[in-house]
Amino acid sequence: MAAATHENQTSNLPLLLLHRSPKYNLSFFPFLHTKYTVLDPHAAPPHPSFATLSKSARLMLCVGPSTLTSDDLDQYPAVECVVGSSAGLNHFDLAACRRRGILVTSAGDSFSDDVADYAVGLAIDVLRRVSAGHRFVRAGSWPGHEGYMLGSKVSGKRVGIVGLGSIGSRVAKRLESFGCSVSYNSRKKKSHVSYPYYDNVVDLSSNSDILIVCCALTDETYHVIGKDVMTALGKNGIIVNVGRGALIDENELVKMLVRGEIGGAGLDVFEHEPHVPEELFTLDNVVLSPHQAVLTPGSFAALEELVRGNLEAFFLKKPLRAEVGLD
């Protein structure tokens, strides 16, 4: 990376400002240095003209869910467009972008199929005890015909989807094919959708056996799944979270799972990643995974294509894909 940066330092390649938390590297975007003069605040050694050039860079690539604040933007007065590479939006100060007239894009649908597939996988795993059965076999055991944990049917269950966006609608389509019925909650009723709509999550939860949480994390949706929602779901209901950890009051979730007050959970995201509550490790009705719902080569290839296309489109004044509405 350092060598490439130095080769490019006097080139005429267009300026591309990176914004990233040091924990997110550039391995997903191998093409950057051949097409742009990359200004990376965490490069070692730093670009010798970073301080000057970063003031005139018009295009920013925000790597993964790196937090982008109004203060960050103050340092880069020429930025007109932020190309994002994450499906979430909660890491952006969208109000600050709006005030400055900055265009913002996201990962759009690049991950939606994978996340929806994964959500369904978690739901089946929790209900049918797939991972628990695997542990059982690996421990050298085989069930007698009484006393072995029984799973619960997937077919025929009532699915409640929290956030019927590009992921939620894909989850709905998949679970309908299992003979499940679908209803949903979202900010507004969607006129083109025939699934029953609930304007609050408690009512949705009261009428669901499987609650799938896949909305964006915003100030409004922080802890949208609280004790009241989980109480409404009840001891036979399960929760699947493929959105963001802080959509659920995790403390409350852990307590209710430990006490058997809800029926199970499939969690790919956690409120304080990488921390995962250890109380959940021994529960056969809980499946945990390390924020991997998007981790496939197929998703990365789709994301790389989207990001590459948006970076090019900005300089060519062509339309951007997956632009985030800021009003």
Place this chain on the structure above:
Amino acid sequence: MAAATHENQTSNLPLLLLHRSPKYNLSFFPFLHTKYTVLDPHAAPPHPSFATLSKSARLMLCVGPSTLTSDDLDQYPAVECVVGSSAGLNHFDLAACRRRGILVTSAGDSFSDDVADYAVGLAIDVLRRVSAGHRFVRAGSWPGHEGYMLGSKVSGKRVGIVGLGSIGSRVAKRLESFGCSVSYNSRKKKSHVSYPYYDNVVDLSSNSDILIVCCALTDETYHVIGKDVMTALGKNGIIVNVGRGALIDENELVKMLVRGEIGGAGLDVFEHEPHVPEELFTLDNVVLSPHQAVLTPGSFAALEELVRGNLEAFFLKKPLRAEVGLD
């Protein structure tokens, strides 16, 4: 059970002969002793008139996949009908039943939704490393952004179904909703089905990324998945088996998985249950479970209803459900 048997021994309830391996008990059929004079060869103490009464019993309930041979039938000359309670047929000597003009029923569709749901769950788990991620988290780990095992997309994969019966057709419907394409092999091309048909499993396998094995085990299908089929599937293909263990040459499967010559496997059944090959225990691309695809209260309730109905129908000379064609 013993108490109930003795109460009934002089009753006028109709005779019901049980046929069961001692490992299968009657807990799924709590209604039997209130409706029938149950003749159970493994009852302790035995029914005092078992030897006599069993010669005149016209109806047999075969519990689970207990092997029923021509020699067994020789002992019970009056049997006209065998009500089965298993989805498979390989435990019955169907030719012997045919020669004697005995009607045979099976569990029919009672388990089909559950087995299809489970097959899809195994496929997602293997491809997206759900159980492996769960182990990873439970070990207290969290992936860095390089080096973590990547899953493989489910959406868009080519699914090959071996046996497009009541389970296989349900698997097909479910996986189509994930954007997978479906083709199949079965004894004959099905005229009412539009999925591409392959008349041999090697060709099906060559054109599949996910091979789902869900046909009945018969003399013809023993080891239907052999080395040639797995070689055709290749190192990126995965196999899911929810049929019977002996449909696959398990020795060969283990070798090819250990060498990485096929991409993974989700196995709910094994050739020599309860033996499970330990070489598979440490592979992250293999998910194992203890023949649990049918283990839900919902399936048991459906089965109990089917069995109860068939036993009653026999004495009422009404049509049987899930009758097995014997010609």
